[in-house]
Amino acid sequence: MKLNNIKIRDLIIGIKGAGEQSSGIAWRLFQANIQNLFMMEKNAPLAIRRSVSFCEALYCNTKVVEGVTAEKIEDLNRIKSTWDRHHIAVLKDPKWDAIKKLSPHVVIDATIAKKNLGTSLGEAPLVIGLGPGFEAGKDVHMVIETHRGHNLGRVIYQGTALTNTGIPGNIDGFTMERILRAPMGGTFESEYDIGMAVTKGQVVAMVAGHPVTAKVSGVIRGLIKPGTRVGRGQKIGDIDPRGEVSFCHTLSDKSRALGGAVLEAILKIYN
Numbered sequence: 001m002k003l004n005n006i007k008i009r010d011l012i013i014g015i016k017g018a019g020e021q022s023s024g025i026a027w028r029l030f031q032a033n034i035q036n037l038f039m040m041e042k043n044a045p046l047a048i049r050r051s052v053s054f055c056e057a058l059y060c061n062t063k064v065v066e067g068v069t070a071e072k073i074e075d076l077n078r079i080k081s082t083w084d085r086h087h088i089a090v091l092k093d094p095k096w097d098a099i100k101k102l103s104p105h106v107v108i109d110a111t112i113a114k115k116n117l118g119t120s121l122g123e124a125p126l127v128i129g130l131g132p133g134f135e136a137g138k139d140v141h142m143v144i145e146t147h148r149g150h151n152l153g154r155v156i157y158q159g160t161a162l163t164n165t166g167i168p169g170n171i172d173g174f175t176m177e178r179i180l181r182a183p184m185g186g187t188f189e190s191e192y193d194i195g196m197a198v199t200k201g202q203v204v205a206m207v208a209g210h211p212v213t214a215k216v217s218g219v220i221r222g223l224i225k226p227g228t229r230v231g232r233g234q235k236i237g238d239i240d241p242r243g244e245v246s247f248c249h250t251l252s253d254k255s256r257a258l259g260g261a262v263l264e265a266i267l268k269i270y271n
Contacts, residue, residue: 006105008270012036014104016119018055018090019047020222021130021146022110023065024255025262026054026088030068032263036083038102039070040093044229048222048238051194051249057090059225066251076101099123106266109134110258112146114164126269128262132161141269144261148254153261155268169254172241177215180223180237182207182230189226190237195248196220198239205237216241221248 011034015022018039026037045055054070057063063070071087073079076098082089091098096118099107107124111117115133119140129139131146136156143156148169151162168175182188186208198204198214205212205223207230222238230236240247 006270008267009033010036011106011266011270012102012104013038013106013108013266014096014099014102014124015039016096016107016109017041017111018057018070019045019053019110019112020049020252021112021255021258022108023052023054023070024251025108025110025130025259026070027065027068027251028256028259028263029266030088034263034266035086035088038079038089038091038098038104040091040096040098042094043092046224046228046234048224048235049194049248049252050222050225052251052255054088054090058092062087063090096123105270108262109140126266128265130161130258130262132164135160142265144258144265146254146258152254153257155261155265174216174241178218178239178241179235180205180212180214180239182232182234182236183210183212184208185230185232186210188224188228188230188236190223192220192223194220194223195245197243207236212236214239218243219245219248 018041041055047053047055052065057070057072061072069087070090073089079089104124106126109119109129127140128142130144134140134143136143145151145154145161147162190205192204199217202214203211218239218241221240224236
């Protein structure tokens, strides 16, 4: 891996995705004074935990997560002034065109798509992939394990992460029950908001006129943006059975762990 001699705080880092996990990564890098960050998202982001996702800046121009601000930019010529304001840049860029224009030192694929959607070793001197779908040394330089458990956050230098199990993380004894899914394809609508309490059996949303009911009591930790077109079976919400509202508006243990792992991987090369 051929690298230029550069100060760590001057690194330019591109992050694919601006949802919950990628936002946790960006937040952790920013707090470590690696702040020349740009995040690339779909035109219509599908984040569930929107209260802690920087992609919300695409709808309201700025988004603050635990004291760190991300700012929507539409012109790459503005990115330097965005960084000078100590803001993370977020842009609509589903094809990741900004990578070619900005030539980042690090590219992080944090889309958590469970497969490689086109990330390659040639995109940057250091390319990091999160979760299954990547092979270290072939698709990316390093892979980060995203599966909850003993190896969560492990940096993998050869091989792949664990295969996707399809089972959500266990929270207070609940896994599949806490996830809200679309009963059919259509437009998602809800009068509920993140942080609101719900009870088991309560209708919390509608998709194309079909009700979505809570399978467990708790608080809504995540909910896809109303008006979003969704497919049958797609994850559209997340109920936290612990009932602690503050957890809805703060980064999860998993996103912090993944952020620490990415920081480790970057320092392994550039420090």
